[in-house]
Amino acid sequence: MSQQQSQQRAHFFALADHVQHRLQAGEGYTLWLEGETSDFVRFNHGLVRQAGQVAQAYLTVRLVYGQKHISQKIVLSGNASDNDAIDGVITDLRAALADVEEDPHLLLATEVQSTESVAANQLPTAEQMVADITDAAAGLDLVGILAVGPVYYGFANQLGQRNWQETASWNFDWSLYSHGDKAVKRGSAGFVWDKHAIRAEIEAARTQAALLGHAPKSLTPGAYRAYLTPAALGEIVSMLNWGGFSEKSMRTKRSPLLRLLSGSAFSELVSMREDTSGGLAPRFQQEGFIKPDHVALIDHGKLSGSLISPRTAREYDVAGNGADGSEAAASFSLLGGELPQADVLKALGTGLYVSNLWYLNYSDRAAGRLTGMTRFACFWVEDGEIVAPLNVMRFDDTLFRILGSELEALTQETTFLADAGSYGGRSSASMNLPGALLRELKLVL
Amino acid sequence: MLKTLEQRFRALESSVDFCSLRYVEEETESLAVRQNIPQPVGRSLDRGIMITVMHQGGYGYAATPDLSDAGVTAAFERAKAWALATAHRSVFDYRQIAPPNPTGRYLGPTADQPLNWHRKDLMALLMDESRACQIDERIVDWGANVDRLEVRQLFLTSGGGAVEQHYRAVIPSLSATAFADGDSQTRSLGGQYNGYCRQGGMEVLTQSGLYGAGKRVADEALQLLLAPNCPSGSMDLLLMPSQMMLQIHESIGHPLELDRILGDERNYAGTSFVTLDMFGEYRYGSPLLNVTYDPSRTNEFAAYGWDDDGNAAEKAFLIRDGMLERPLGGAISQARAAAEGKPVQGVANSRSSNWNRAPIDRMANLNVEAGDKTLDELIGGIEHGVLMDTNVSWSIDDSRNKFQFSCEWGQVIENGQLKGVVKNPGYRGISATFWRALKAVGNGTTDDVMGTPYCGKGEPNQVIRVGHASPACVFGNVEVFGGEGA
Numbered sequence: 001m002s003q004q005q006s007q008q009r010a011h012f013f014a015l016a017d018h019v020q021h022r023l024q025a026g027e028g029y030t031l032w033l034e035g036e037t038s039d040f041v042r043f044n045h046g047l048v049r050q051a052g053q054v055a056q057a058y059l060t061v062r063l064v065y066g067q068k069h070i071s072q073k074i075v076l077s078g079n080a081s082d083n084d085a086i087d088g089v090i091t092d093l094r095a096a097l098a099d100v101e102e103d104p105h106l107l108l109a110t111e112v113q114s115t116e117s118v119a120a121n122q123l124p125t126a127e128q129m130v131a132d133i134t135d136a137a138a139g140l141d142l143v144g145i146l147a148v149g150p151v152y153y154g155f156a157n158q159l160g161q162r163n164w165q166e167t168a169s170w171n172f173d174w175s176l177y178s179h180g181d182k183a184v185k186r187g188s189a190g191f192v193w194d195k196h197a198i199r200a201e202i203e204a205a206r207t208q209a210a211l212l213g214h215a216p217k218s219l220t221p222g223a224y225r226a227y228l229t230p231a232a233l234g235e236i237v238s239m240l241n242w243g244g245f246s247e248k249s250m251r252t253k254r255s256p257l258l259r260l261l262s263g264s265a266f267s268e269l270v271s272m273r274e275d276t277s278g279g280l281a282p283r284f285q286q287e288g289f290i291k292p293d294h295v296a297l298i299d300h301g302k303l304s305g306s307l308i309s310p311r312t313a314r315e316y317d318v319a320g321n322g323a324d325g326s327e328a329a330a331s332f333s334l335l336g337g338e339l340p341q342a343d344v345l346k347a348l349g350t351g352l353y354v355s356n357l358w359y360l361n362y363s364d365r366a367a368g369r370l371t372g373m374t375r376f377a378c379f380w381v382e383d384g385e386i387v388a389p390l391n392v393m394r395f396d397d398t399l400f401r402i403l404g405s406e407l408e409a410l411t412q413e414t415t416f417l418a419d420a421g422s423y424g425g426r427s428s429a430s431m432n433l434p435g436a437l438l439r440e441l442k443l444v445l
Numbered sequence: 446m447l448k449t450l451e452q453r454f455r456a457l458e459s460s461v462d463f464c465s466l467r468y469v470e471e472e473t474e475s476l477a478v479r480q481n482i483p484q485p486v487g488r489s490l491d492r493g494i495m496i497t498v499m500h501q502g503g504y505g506y507a508a509t510p511d512l513s514d515a516g517v518t519a520a521f522e523r524a525k526a527w528a529l530a531t532a533h534r535s536v537f538d539y540r541q542i543a544p545p546n547p548t549g550r551y552l553g554p555t556a557d558q559p560l561n562w563h564r565k566d567l568m569a570l571l572m573d574e575s576r577a578c579q580i581d582e583r584i585v586d587w588g589a590n591v592d593r594l595e596v597r598q599l600f601l602t603s604g605g606g607a608v609e610q611h612y613r614a615v616i617p618s619l620s621a622t623a624f625a626d627g628d629s630q631t632r633s634l635g636g637q638y639n640g641y642c643r644q645g646g647m648e649v650l651t652q653s654g655l656y657g658a659g660k661r662v663a664d665e666a667l668q669l670l671l672a673p674n675c676p677s678g679s680m681d682l683l684l685m686p687s688q689m690m691l692q693i694h695e696s697i698g699h700p701l702e703l704d705r706i707l708g709d710e711r712n713y714a715g716t717s718f719v720t721l722d723m724f725g726e727y728r729y730g731s732p733l734l735n736v737t738y739d740p741s742r743t744n745e746f747a748a749y750g751w752d753d754d755g756n757a758a759e760k761a762f763l764i765r766d767g768m769l770e771r772p773l774g775g776a777i778s779q780a781r782a783a784a785e786g787k788p789v790q791g792v793a794n795s796r797s798s799n800w801n802r803a804p805i806d807r808m809a810n811l812n813v814e815a816g817d818k819t820l821d822e823l824i825g826g827i828e829h830g831v832l833m834d835t836n837v838s839w840s841i842d843d844s845r846n847k848f849q850f851s852c853e854w855g856q857v858i859e860n861g862q863l864k865g866v867v868k869n870p871g872y873r874g875i876s877a878t879f880w881r882a883l884k885a886v887g888n889g890t891t892d893d894v895m896g897t898p899y900c901g902k903g904e905p906n907q908v909i910r911v912g913h914a915s916p917a918c919v920f921g922n923v924e925v926f927g928g929e930g931a
Contacts, residue, residue, distance in 0.1 A: 072490065079515075253585050
């Protein structure tokens with residue numbers, strides 16, 4: 001544990017103790033902390049576009065009185081002034097509680113389950129990593145981002161529960177451009193930096209990018225055999241995860257998987273689960289509940305579970321399973337199938353090899369129909385051989401065809417995809433997915 | 446506090462070519478009622494600084510919420526270290542630009558007055574509208590929200606620049622979902638992901654139509670549930686402002702962002718079909734198309750006096766009479782384009798989502814200027830078509846060309862008359878040709894001010910507020926479709 005990391009943990013626990021001593025009779029609290037110290041470096045044309053560091057620590061303070069509660073999110077300075085800031089927050093929240101009615105759906109953890117997970121920082125300086133990348137990318141049109149540094153989460157409540165997770169990681173999400181919009185997309189992440197591995201990845205991408213120099217093929221709208229790489233399938237799974245497995249969305253008829261509730265099914269090849277034990281996201285959540293190792297969502301094509309937050313559990317009088325308020329899977333897993341990765345092109349025969357999809361959205365949510373674009377290095381394949389890069393095409397098809405009637409095979413091998421997202425803060429979400437061979441994918445534009 | 450912060454910034458060693466400090470403070474509160482039950486009240490107070498250093502041709506930044514002497518100094522040292530570390534690995538030599546040193550103050554609408562935010566009264570209003578949604582047992586979910594936002598910014602430069610900006614927004618939303626026989630339809634007030642986004646005070650609640658919206662929105666959700674799917678085929682398309690905002694955003698705003706054109710976003714948000722040599726030469730749309738960047742329309746969501754690099758914001762035409770004139774590019778991007786031998790005149794749109802993200806080229810207030818047709822005239826000019834209102838789905842390729850959008854609400858138009866409601870209305874097209882099919886533009890009576898808090902872009906990712914004002918518009922020969930089974 002580095003000195004800086006230890007300071008973050010100690011500071012959070014000291015703040016929790018401070019809040020504990022400010023409570024009045026009958027009051028409770030929860031604290032939820034999300035923090036990071038990240039160096040972000042953007043690249044364009046193999047050089048640096050923007051480099052900088054962001055230190056942030058957001059603390060959500062919830063003051064509870066019976067079934068009444070109100071919360072405020074503040075940013076911590078990391079020094080002694082935070083005690084005064086929290087005193088002000090508690091005073092404000094206590095006053096605001098007078099305006100708040102009892103919340104019949106409030107459900108907080110009452111069983112104390114303290115946990116701690118800290119990984120030692122094994123990373124070199126971000127400057128060294130940037131030098132490694134720009135040296136390896138010299139003369140190449142590499143564009144993307146390196147994010148590096150510690151990320152930490154904390155929870156505390158008046159019952160004495162304390163949870164802490166801290167890791168120092170890097171995520172390098174990048175593309176290597178051949179020309180125009182033709183590029184090879186790559187991404188990797190980890191806790192240990194290996195400059196030789198990065199150099200090898202960039203070199204491999206350079207070799208693959210050479211294939212993009214061939215004359216591109218433009219397809220006409222219609223239905224085509226297609227292979228979706230794990231990254232491409234990940235875009236579809238992300239859409240499915242946008243309210244799809246949420247118990248609340250199912251109850252309020254907003255889930256794109258409504259048809260699964262009325263007897264429809266995916267292919268028997270499809271088994272999905274929230275795999276907290278295999279992911280990067282914290283095992284605890286904002287109300288203090290601990291997530292189970294796994295939550296089965298689809299079992300051999302049939303709906304077998306949902307993600308249930310404490311609030312939804314109380315509202316619909318069902319057992320919760322530690323889901324966050326979004327009720328989206330944070331560590332999504334789709335089990336692999338029978339198709340060896342090495343045989344993908346042969347099994348595809350003639351059709352599309354889709355490396356990446358992009359900008360998906362629902363064209364008819366209730367029917368599970370969605371649209372999106374191909375992107376990056378997608379190829380036309382004939383008789384198991386790559387023939388030409390593809391110009392971008394739009395698909396518009398349903399989840400029930402893509403993961404159901406048209407799903408021919410899943411690859412044996414799965415790929416772990418660490419989310420490179422950083423809206424508000426660096427994501428800890430991940431997916432572990434195989435590739436998918438489809439008998440048909442509908443292209444429309 | 447701002448004076449103390451300025452003193453700390455001025456006390457930093459002046460050993461770098463340029464240095465700036467940008468302080469951002471954002472205060473929010475969210476009130477909501479769902480299914481007649483008050484939801485937890487959420488508040489936030491976020492504040493911090495970003496120090497930016499340009500030195501020896503490099504550029505570095507550091508962002509921290511620690512506003513103490515030690516915090517400001519440490520941020521400066523980290524920003525300086527990044528500038529030095531990247532000076533000889535940078536895509537651009539920052540010595541080629543002369544950053545501005547602006548002075549002044551900007552106040553958004555009502556920002557100089559107390560906000561009349563009475564929590565209990567507002568919760569009572571939301572409860573009334575929530576209860577009004579409950580018109581039929583097929584309404585299975587419903588809710589109403591109102592959020593407030595208060596933003597204060599300070600921008601200081603080592604050359605003596607000092608700018609303060611203060612603005613606020615009140616954002617209402619309401620939606621209802623109807624369900625029967627396996628189908629589900631959701632109708633909203635302005636959009637399910639916020640649409641009535643404007644700067645200003647409590648007057649925005651009246652302007653948005655929140656009062657009385659519950660019954661109307663729920664009734665429209667039921668109408669959609671019972672309606673046939675939108676017809677398919679090539680036909681005229683009448684887009685109302687709550688869909689025009691999305692059309693403008695995706696197929697004019699993003700492709701005109703200069704940093705995309707320069708390649709910065711190719712790994713994430715994408716590139717653009719627009720190239721540097723098209724400005725001044727390219728016909729983007731029909732002669733009826735006039736598009737402006739207009740930070741001076743003060744009630745729009747992204748009105749401001751200076752962008753986050755300190756450049757003064759002024760209204761400018763990006764597209765005039767259909768011809769492409771300017772990109773959405775701030776001073777740094779303009780200098781980079783010039784360094785590539787292709788100078789273009791941009792606008793002051795270098796913006797960041799918060800204190801902890803660096804400025805990049807973003808949309809701000811991006812509007813279609815009004816034409817000369819009333820809504821009746823727009824409808825009357827359509828022999829066979831569909832009216833679409835309120836965006837619900839958006840998808841476009843990484844060059845911002847091939848798009849497919851869907852709306853909550855559709856109505857068939859036959860022989861110049863509005864006919865029945867249709868559900869799941871959608872259309873697809875190609876930006877480079879779609880705007881040339883603009884047939885008619887509504888006048889000011891059809892105009893509405895919309896916006897979104899959720900424009901995503903950038904690495905690291907940034908979600909930012911943008912404003913879009915537009916009249917209703919008619920496009921010819923558009924590929925229209927409906928939902929599954931249509």
